[in-house]
Amino acid sequence: MNIFVCVKQVPDTETKVVPNGDGTFIETNAIKWIMNPYDEFAVEQALLVKASNAGSTVTVVRVGAVHDTEALRTALAMGADDAILVEGDDSLDSYMTAKALKGAIEKSGKSPDLIFSGKQAIDSDCLQVPQLLAQMLNLPSVSVVVGYEGDSSKITLKREIEGGALEVYDCSTPAVIACNKGINTPRYASLPGIMKAKKKPLAQHSLADVGVSTDDRRVVYSEFHLPPEKPAGKKFDAMDEANQANIVKEVVGLLRTEAKVI
Amino acid sequence: MDFSYNTEQQEIREQTLKFARNEMLPNASKFDQSGEMPLEILKNAWELGFVNTCIPQEYGGVGFTAGDTVSITEGLAYGCMGMNTILMANDLALLPIVIGGTEEQKKKFLTPFTEDYKIASFCLTEPGNGSDAAGIKTTIKEDGDSYIINGDKMWITNAGHADLFVVYGTFDPNLKHKGISAIVVEAGTEGIEVGAPEKKMGHRCSDTRGMRFNNVRVPKENMLGKPGDGWTIAMKTLDHSRPMVAASALGGAQCAYDHAVKYSKERTQFGKPISNFQAIQFMIANMAMKIEASRLLISKAAWMLDNGISNTKVASYAKAFAADSCMEITTDAVQIFGGYGYSTEYPVEKLMRDAKLIQIYEGTSQIQRMVIAKEIFSRH
Helix, strand or coil: CEEEEEECEEECCCCCCCECCCCCCECCCCCCEEECHHHHHHHHHHHHHHHCCCCCEEEEEEEECCCCCHHHHHHHHHCCCEEEEEECCCCCCHHHHHHHHHHHHHHCCCCCCEEEEECCCCCCCCCCHHHHHHHHHCCCEEEEEEEEEECCCEEEEEEECHHHCEEEEEEECCEEEEECCCCCCCCCCCHHHHHHHCCCCEEEEECHHHCCCHHHCCCCCCCCCCCCCCCCCCCCCCCCHHHHHHHHHHHHHHHHHCCCCC | CCCCCCHHHHHHHHHHHHHHHHHHHHHHHHHHHHCCCCHHHHHHHHHCCCCCCCCCHHHCCCCCCHHHHHHHHHHHHHHCHHHHHHHHHHHHHHHHHHHHCCHHHHHHHHHHHHHCCCCEEEECCECCECCCHHHCCCEEEEECCEEEEEEEEEEEECCCCCCEEEEEEECCHHHHHHHEEEEEEECCCCCEEEEEECCCCCCCCCCEEEEEEEEEEEEHHHEECCCCCHHHHHHHHHHHHHHHHHHHHHHHHHHHHHHHHHHHHHCEECCEEHHHCHHHHHHHHHHHHHHHHHHHHHHHHHHHHHCCCCCHHHHHHHHHHHHHHHHHHHHHHHHHHHHHHHCCCCCHHHHHHHHHHHCCCCCCHHHHHHHHHHHHHCCC
16 A cells, blocks of 8 residues: 655744744744644554555655754654655645645655545644645545544544544545544654664655646735733732622623623 | 754654653652652663663664763653663663673673563672772682672662673782673572662662672673673773763753743742742753753763763763752752742652762762873873
């Protein structure tokens, strides 16, 4: 089986995000990059499927800026066989990203049997790329997947819906499967795995190589700014027995007119 | 000059720290309190390649540099200095085999450690001989095609669980360091008596015991080098192990620092976070300086090893500086936490207890200064 995994490299969860100087994007200079945590579930699921299907390969694909190849290196160290990097900037929209992923998968010459990804990236939180990619490749797609069973021809997927209930899908392959937390426990990259990863092939393409141009942009960021600082909270003295009736009146009034929650 | 880590080094650091944060740190307090060896975590660490980093590729190891090794140790000690001691003791015991062993000895004794999680002990210290290691009293006598070992050992890490012991003894105590020899003793050999676990202030999950070798008969081919080579082998071992021990102090210090920075931003007094007060800021700034300086010294000691440059003096700089810094940093971390820092409900008092041992084992901070002074005055 040819298994593909789409990964995104995102700022570490502890990053203090600030807009860049001209407000066109976030400041990316001092960021520590990690693999999008949801994509770790995708890599793990791909490796599990590979392990139960002899002769399978796992190819990991990423679109983004080159400043650091952390996400791809981690995936290779976890056990993926090869990697493809499409060099673009970090502010691509979902459509361009999906189109670049499609181009990269096609350019690999391997016809995909399964494509895994995380359900969303934790930086832009768009939740669009897996569905767009499936549409472009004319494949079925299921997102928020928390259970995977199957062989090479048919798979059964469990998907989380509102209220914690599960939907169960029988899905034909090839398919695009977007993973959620709970589907598996991602393995650590072992140290021998890290040493082996440096010998694994990493193909590099430009956006043009995979058929993406600036005309493909659907979403333009108009501005990045920090949310306004919250004003300090108001304090009321509940122990002030003489004034309790007035205080209650005031609080209820404020909840109604200012906070607008009742 | 280049202070950056390459891609693999970066990845090694990150994966080790991730393991330490997710698997070791959340369990550190539990095993500190119970005093049990966390065998499942240790085995997990072995499976991921964090253990026995000194074993060369020819014998099934990964082939790490000294630079990689100190990064791994720093990461593991971040998770728990005690658990790291258990793991690091393997390297301390296996290094004499890597350094002084023949091809057959390396194959026979090192390879099993790459095939399964096994535990080793380095047996040098005795009840009456710690800093004065050359004064050891354990005797080795020739008897046909065997050697017979007799004597007491003290503070032996992993003794109750070890599959293999590297034992230092002497053919004649009057020869001092010239009589010292190192022999590999496999667990189960008749005459090995292991004492009860010591009750310790810190590193409580590591198993530390006294041992007695009572007419322990070992085949002659288990001797590392020639009779009398033991001292040289031990000293070369320390050149490798001291940067590792320094790195373990650094890992503990970094952990205390991270806790202190986080807590000082959350804790409010006089209406603002205590990180706004200069008294706290200066403590944090001092911690950061000491951590950076420790890391640079350790990196240099490891870099010298990797480049075949004698590192004895710098390894001692690193060990003494990092251990003393770790003690100061963990003490200040407790201070920043105030009353909460003194409680076992919070993580920093354990770090302070653990730090103390690193100033003591593998050559006390005072012995390191003796080594440094000897290097200075013997050359100038």
